[in-house]
Amino acid sequence: MKAxxxxxxxxxxxxxxxxxxxxxxxxxxxxxMVASGLPAIREIGLGKFLFGQVWASTAKEPRFGILPFIxxxxxxxxxxxxxxxxxxxxxxxxxSKVAPKKLADRVRPAVDLLAGIPSVxxxxxxxxxxxxxxxxxxxxxxxxxxxxxxxxxxxxxxxSIISVSETALRAVPPEYEExxxxxxxxxxxxxxxxxxxxxKSGIAAGVVLGIGRAIGEAMAVMMxxxxxxxxxxxxxxxxxxxxxISKEMSYSSGLQRQALFSIALILFLFIMVINVVLxxxxxxxKKGEK
Amino acid sequence: MKKIVSxxxxxxxxxxxxxxxxxxxxxxxxxxSGSAAAPTxxxxxxxxxSVGTNGSTSMEKVIGSLSEAFMSQNGxxxxxxxxxxxxxxxxxVVDGTTDIGLSSRALKDEEKANGLKETIVALDGIxxxxxxxxxxxxxxxxxxxxxxxGAITNWxxxxxxxxxxxxxxxxxxxxxxxxxxxxxxVSDECKYANESTSTGAVIANVAxxxxxxxxxxxxxxDDTVKAITVEGVAASEETVLDGSYKxxxxxxxxxxxxxxxxxxxxxxxxxxxxxxxxxIITGAGAVPVAK
Numbered sequence: 001m002k003a004x005x006x007x008x009x010x011x012x013x014x015x016x017x018x019x020x021x022x023x024x025x026x027x028x029x030x031x032x033m034v035a036s037g038l039p040a041i042r043e044i045g046l047g048k049f050l051f052g053q054v055w056a057s058t059a060k061e062p063r064f065g066i067l068p069f070i071x072x073x074x075x076x077x078x079x080x081x082x083x084x085x086x087x088x089x090x091x092x093x094x095x096s097k098v099a100p101k102k103l104a105d106r107v108r109p110a111v112d113l114l115a116g117i118p119s120v121x122x123x124x125x126x127x128x129x130x131x132x133x134x135x136x137x138x139x140x141x142x143x144x145x146x147x148x149x150x151x152x153x154x155x156x157x158x159x160s161i162i163s164v165s166e167t168a169l170r171a172v173p174p175e176y177e178e179x180x181x182x183x184x185x186x187x188x189x190x191x192x193x194x195x196x197x198x199x200k201s202g203i204a205a206g207v208v209l210g211i212g213r214a215i216g217e218a219m220a221v222m223m224x225x226x227x228x229x230x231x232x233x234x235x236x237x238x239x240x241x242x243x244x245i246s247k248e249m250s251y252s253s254g255l256q257r258q259a260l261f262s263i264a265l266i267l268f269l270f271i272m273v274i275n276v277v278l279x280x281x282x283x284x285x286k287k288g289e290k
Numbered sequence: 291m292k293k294i295v296s297x298x299x300x301x302x303x304x305x306x307x308x309x310x311x312x313x314x315x316x317x318x319x320x321x322x323s324g325s326a327a328a329p330t331x332x333x334x335x336x337x338x339x340s341v342g343t344n345g346s347t348s349m350e351k352v353i354g355s356l357s358e359a360f361m362s363q364n365g366x367x368x369x370x371x372x373x374x375x376x377x378x379x380x381x382x383v384v385d386g387t388t389d390i391g392l393s394s395r396a397l398k399d400e401e402k403a404n405g406l407k408e409t410i411v412a413l414d415g416i417x418x419x420x421x422x423x424x425x426x427x428x429x430x431x432x433x434x435x436x437x438x439x440g441a442i443t444n445w446x447x448x449x450x451x452x453x454x455x456x457x458x459x460x461x462x463x464x465x466x467x468x469x470x471x472x473x474x475x476v477s478d479e480c481k482y483a484n485e486s487t488s489t490g491a492v493i494a495n496v497a498x499x500x501x502x503x504x505x506x507x508x509x510x511x512d513d514t515v516k517a518i519t520v521e522g523v524a525a526s527e528e529t530v531l532d533g534s535y536k537x538x539x540x541x542x543x544x545x546x547x548x549x550x551x552x553x554x555x556x557x558x559x560x561x562x563x564x565x566x567x568x569x570i571i572t573g574a575g576a577v578p579v580a581k
Binding site: 056057058059060132135141142144222226227228237239246247248250251252253254256 | 347350373374453454455456461462463464465468477478482483484485486487498499501502
């Protein structure tokens with residue numbers, strides 16, 4: 001009896017420790033990011049850092065303006081979302097409402113596999129297939145561009161949008177749809193006027209999750225975007241917030257290195273905001289279900 | 291069945307990934323393999339203490355490999371390296387805050403007059419590479435500068451076909467980029483179309499784009515791209531050594547003329563400038579000068 005109690009207590013301690021570990025990591029990273037990101041911002045000046053249009057970190061008179069990176073990340077993510085959300089949402093509709101069960105059961109594992117493919121593979125296919133294709137179709141001297149990054153990202157965010165949206169669409173009470181059909185609406189009308197609005201908070205959560213993945217992606221983007229610190233243009237070489245950090249980190253020193261941490265801090269804030277939005281979307285969903 | 295097919299596709303992709311990585315690795319992993327083959331010198335006596343080096347960021351790879359090999363032979367000696375830049379490194383020797391200053395340019399006369407001594411450890415040769423299909427064979431330094439800064443935007447201006455120039459380069463902070471830009475005289479003025487984070491990636495980009503031009507460490511250039519001649523001279527270890535190939539610069543150890551180095555610093559200095567270090571220097575992508 002005593003031994004049983006001891007084991008219970010021990011396991012409780014283990015569970016508690018594991019729970020604390022994750023929280024501790026988040027806290028540690030937050031503190032570290034703020035502590036290592038602030039000095040350079042203070043030295044450069046917040047306005048110059050956030051709104052400077054020129055990044056020349058190793059020039060004789062270095063300039064650390066990250067506006068090109070911020071805008072590229074925002075445009076790139078927005079573009080990927082615009083391309084990915086319609087496809088993802090309609091795929092989710094197909095899987096949950098339209099497809100025969102047998103077909104859906106085969107498409108779904110493929111979507112899951114898409115989520116499991118490492119980002120470097122997306123980058124590899126992007127650089128060896130997509131980049132030359134873009135160069136050829138648009139008659140450009142080179143294909144590495146914001147467009148290439150958008151296309152790669154739009155495919156990468158599909159799995160999160162599809163699987164979360166599909167779950168949300170399946171959770172729509174069948175009575176809603178039956179009622180709609182009984183009133184004479186066609187199945188398509190029912191999907192767009194009843195099912196999707198009823199599942200909208202879940203779909204929103206999927207979209208936000210996808211945005212989070214897109215804005216945090218570095219490897220695949222680095223391989224197809226060209227990595228020059230230009231202001232964003234669809235067919236130009238561009239640098240995202242993530243790639244700005246990873247491409248210069250290895251040889252950086254002094255203020256340049258500190259500025260890279262500051263970029264990481266800005267990226268971290270972006271992700272934080274996205275997470276808050278995600279939580280709000282999910283909470284909204286729970287209220288809606290009542 | 292579907293699952294097995296998709297699994298097969300994933301596996302073949304994984305194989306392609308591995309193959310791709312192997313290709314780029316061979317050029318960037320040179321430093322490690324160079325230093326692994328290093329311990330040829332007899333173990334030195336029981337030296338201890340630390341050797342401070344300070345200066346050129348471009349010399350990071352060479353100094354890293356040299357100090358790694360040196361420390362594996364002399365376990366009690368610690369070689370430190372501060373990547374501050376050539377100017378700072380030279381000043382640190384004057385101030386006496388470091389043992390050996392590292393400079394990726396020759397000393398100026400007034401610096402020598404200040405009581406400093408330069409010893410060339412290695413030469414850094416940078417090859418200019420174009421796609422194999424590019425008819426251009428030779429460029430002058432001015433033409434290269436023009437191509438890099440965007441003053442020349444079409445290959446026909448330098449005797450090539452009528453196509454837009456795509457300038458490939460390295461990221462800010464890279465020693466090769468710093469070397470290329472400072473030798474050609476286009477520091478901070480280059481208009482790159484792509485910036486890659488490794489020499490291998492630059493070579494791969496040039497190999498896949500018929501209109502691309504780029505630069506790469508001499509030791510990394512392979513036959514997937516064409517290294518052009520600069521003012522009539524082909525890039526090779528010999529032409530770098532005899533000085534006829536223009537795009538090169540010295541890696542210099544800076545010491546004080548008057549003061550002797552500490553025993554451990556002298557040991558490192560002798561090791562780095564001796565013939566035993568040649569393989570290490572080659573492995574780090576530079577051309578050794580010791581005979």
